[in-house]
Amino acid sequence: MAELLLLPGAGGDPWxxxxxxxxxxxxxxxxxxxxLPAGQEDAGLREYADVAVRAAEGLREVVLVAQSLGAFTAAMVAPRLPVRALAFVNGMIPxxxxxxxxxxxxxxxxxxxxAARGEHDAAEDFTHDLPPSxxxxxxxxxxxxxxxxFASACTFDTWPRVPIHALVGAEDRFFPAAFQQRLCRTRLGIEPVVVPGGHAIALSQPGAVAGWLDLVGRA
Known part of the structure; x- marks a missing residue:
């Protein structure tokens, strides 16, 4: 079975x-x-990466998973861990x-x-497809x-030579699907998987996300 290290996006909440x-x-x-120490005013990406590396203690073959802003941390963590695959979920690819x-x-x-939002309310960019609870x-x-x-540089040289995967929410209003597809092609050289869901897809479509990560972890 796989060992997955999951990095959250802005706010740093593992929940x-x-x-x-x-x-x-x-x-x-x-x-x-x-x-992640997102609320600490003196914590930049280097500190985020240090926390993530400590959290991975004892993991031997890591599938490194990053949501949104977490992709910046993933880039700095990957060279420091025994990573065997990378997986981005609505990732902010650096x-x-x-x-x-x-x-x-x-x-x-x-x-x-x-261009993608149309008449949608910006206040609902993260929550439009989530249950009220x-x-x-x-x-x-x-x-x-x-x-x-946001002010700290993402200090990495290149992505590791491991399989890189990306999952895109088709209804993501914050990072529109076509925008994410372009980033994955130009910055990672891969074609992402597109599934129903918005930006907080791990909360709106946890079964789909877990099923995709299960496949990534077994590959």
Whole structure:
């Protein structure tokens, strides 16, 4: 069975993965969701990577999974662990030396989002496909995301020579599917898998995400 290390996005809350973790463990996998120090004003990507590496202690062949902003941490963690595969979920795919703050304009995110959003309310970009109970839980658990991470450079040279996978939510209003597909092709050289779901797809479609990660972990 696979050993999966799961990195959350902005806010750093491992709760984001809890429904997927339960399903992965039910299939016999080891799944560790990392609690990133997103609320610490002096914590940048290097500190995030240190926390993730410590959380992986004891794991021998890691499937490194990253949601959204977590992709920046994954790039810095991958050279430090025995990673056998990478998996991005609605990932904010970085280039070497790029900061998360630079990523938005470098990728043309604002234009892509405006073109895809149409009449949708921006306030619902993260929650439009979630059950009301999950939306309430998200609001109750809302964490601040410090600016330090967005100003720190993603210091990696290249992606490891391991299989790289990407999952895209077809209804993601924050990172539209066509935008993500373009990033995966140009920055990773891969074609992502597209499934129903929005940006918080691990909460809206945990079965689909866990099933995909099960396949990634068994490959």
């Amino acid at each position: 984001y993965w809890h429904l997927v973790v339960a399903r992965l463990e039910g299939r016999g996998h080891t799944a560790v969701a990392v609690d 280039l070497p030396g790029e900061t998360p703050g630079q990523w938005w304009s470098a990728t043309g995110h604002a234009e892509a989002q405006a 999950v939306v309430r839980a998200m609001h109750d658990r809302q964490r601040d995301q410090s600016a330090a991470a």
